[in-house]
Amino acid sequence: MKWYKVLNTSDLKYPFITKVKAGSKNICLVGVDGETHxxxxxxxxxxxxxSxxxxxxxxxICPFHRYSYDIKTGRGSPGQGDxxxxxxxxxxxxxxxxxLKSWWDWS
Ligand code: FES
Known part of the structure; x- marks a missing residue:
């Protein structure tokens, strides 16, 4: 596992949704009820x-077709199957x- 700093602690102002970079990967960072996901x-x-x-x-909630995903588990709402x-x-x-898991963590 490799850890990437994506935000300064002083920038945490709940609630928020923002897009950040962890290395070269885009991440949707969600802050709600004092927790960050x-x-x-x-x-x-x-x-x-x-994001x-x-x-x-x-x-x-996705802005396109309003599918929804649990912010803790990522599980789609019933009926979505994703x-x-x-x-x-x-x-x-x-x-x-x-x-983020590195490719060498997969073995
Ligand atoms: S693209 Fe996200 S719900 Fe369709």
Missing amino acids: ALATKCPHAGADI QGWCKDGKL YIQTYPVEIRGDGVYVG
């Missing part, structure tokens, strides 16, 4: 940028970090 930016339905969406009842990738987040003294 990291998800993929590409909606699995038809590829919209889900342009909004949160409601613990779900991230999910969005989630990533671990750590709030450290100097910033918000997102962990």
Whole structure:
């Protein structure tokens, strides 16, 4: 697992949804109820940028066709049969970090 600093701790102002970079990867960072979650930016339905969406009842809503995904697990709402990738987040003294598996972690 490789950790990337994506935001300064001083920039955490809840609630928020923003797109950040972890290395070369786009990440949708969601801050709600004092917790921060990291998800993929590409909606699995038809590829919209889900970081342009909004949160409601613990779900991230895609702005294109309003599919919704649990912000903690990435699981799609009943009937969708899909999910969005989630990533671990750590709030450290100097910033918000997102962990990405490196290709050598897969073996
Ligand atoms: S592209 Fe996200 S719901 Fe269709």
